[in-house]
Amino acid sequence: MQYRRFGKTELSMPVFSCGGMRYQQTWDDAPLDVVEAENQRNLEATIVRALELGITHIETARGYGTSERQLGQILPALREQRPSRGGPDGLIVQTKVAPLRDADEFRRQVLDSLDRLKMERVDLLGLHGINTHELLWWAIRPGGCLEVARQLQAEGRVGHVGFSTHGATDLIVDAINAEPFGGFDYVNLHWYYINQWNGPAVEAATRRDLGVFIISPSDKGGMLYRPSERLVELCQPLHPIVFNCLFCLNRPEIHTLSLGASQPSDFDLQVSSLAHLHEAHAVIGPIVERLHAALVEAVGAEHADRFREGLPAWDAEKNAGYINTHVVLWLRQLALAYDMIEYGQMRYNLLGNGGHWFPGLSAAHLDTITEERFAKAYGASPFADQIVGWLRETHELLGGAEIKRLSAS
Incomplete structure (x- = not known):
């Protein structure tokens, strides 16, 4: 394994994390009673x-169902064997709790998560899902969740405080640059080959020395466990997962990639990429x-x-029917260029069902919108005359069929 300094936390972070x-x-x-022995x-x-x-680095969240409680059956003993001392051998435990309007309730939920994990302290606490400016305000306002998190840090219950986000790039940069209560120490965000929109956020995090954790590069980054034949062909001689890992880790400001493993063998392909990391630029x-x-x-130069260019945000006043045009046209590109139909269907049909985690609507109601x-x-777009046709095509x-987020299914 290779390790990178996780920004101002000074933790020695493995370049892969266990999500x-x-x-x-x-x-x-649910309580532990529902957990089957085999699971x-x-x-x-x-x-x-x-x-x-x-x-x-073992990473979880209060919102991941029984994950915290099940990890609580194994992590305390592992912590004793591998105390977190900042070196590469120490166990780094992270959980995430959503910011709330009621900061006292947020504190209660953090402490309850520690109880579920059967741990007195977590190394990393993330404010989970700062996807809107309202949620950011609940975090950074006086008496808000970030202030509570810093109090828990002073009490020895929390090591470092960061945030996770599926929000727009401008929002993420605002959160990274937040000053109250010392701001944040690290960020969990999306950035990988098929979606590099958050590049400015990665750069902002680097300037402020935040740790940078990439969310779900092998699943949200293209369902690469089941890649299309076209993508496999284009990524030769590498598996698409190996290519994507190298693409991300080729940037030293990226510190760790989350591997949401469902079984022990799920690590194998990602970890195999380390053999090429020293020559990543030439290989990719x-x-x-x-x-x-x-x-x-597929789509023209x-x-x-x-x-x-020129597209309004999905929630802008002038937007057409709250369609998330950025995402719809992006999924069209992936489908046409790389035959990423299954991935496109999964993401496209989540529009309208994903809340602030995947906002805006699909083009299903296109015919109800006036010219x-x-x-x-779309008047400011260089492709104004073509966009409606592209939306219809997508x-x-x-x-x-309607698709829900994993946590809502």
Whole structure:
């Protein structure tokens, strides 16, 4: 395993983290009584395998169903064997709790999460899902959740305080640059080959010396456990997962990639990428060129790189019917260039069902919107005359059954 300094936390972070959202018994907030023995054995085997590989960062959240409670059956003993002293051998435990309007309730939930984990202290506490400016305000306002988190830090219950986000880039940068109560120490965000929009947020985090944790690069980054044949072909001689890991880790300001393992073997492909990390730039260069050439061939050179220009935010006053046009057109590109139909369907049909975690609507109601409204929404785009047709094409290609977030299923 390789390790990187996790920003101002000074923790020695493995470049892969063991995410805790896929091996638990259920997404329901249920007691341990519902956990089957085989599921618990699999969870424990997954954690043991992670540690064997040098993956010393175990990450979970209060919102991951039974994950915290199940980890509480194994982590205390592992903590005794591997006390967190800042070195690469120490166990780093992270949980996340959503910011709340009621900061006292937030404190209660953090302490309850510690009880579930059977731990007196966690090394990293994340404010989970700062996806809107309202949630950011609940965090950073006087007497808010960040102030409570700093109080818990002073009490020895929390090591470092960060946040996770699925929000827009501008919001993430605002959160990174927040000053109250010392601001945040690290950020969990999305950034990988198929979605590099948050590059400015990564740069802002680097300037402020925040730890940078990449969320779900192998699943949200393209369902790479089940890649399309076209993507496999374009990424040769690497598996798409290995390519994506190298693409991310080739940037030294990226400190760790989350692996949401559901079983011990799920680490194998990602960890195999470490053998190429010393030559990552040379190895991924030809693949990046092929992927971009395939995109240009599928959608045209101008649209490949400029499709987001002039588009309103999904919640902007002038937007057409709250359609998340940025996301819809992005999924169209992925489907046409890389045959990423399954991924596109999963993400597209989440629009309208994902709340602030995946906001805005799909193009299902396209025919109810007037031409005048479209002209107002897309008039600033260099592709104004084509966007409605692209939206319709995407809905025909990807529209289908309603899909819910994992935590709502």
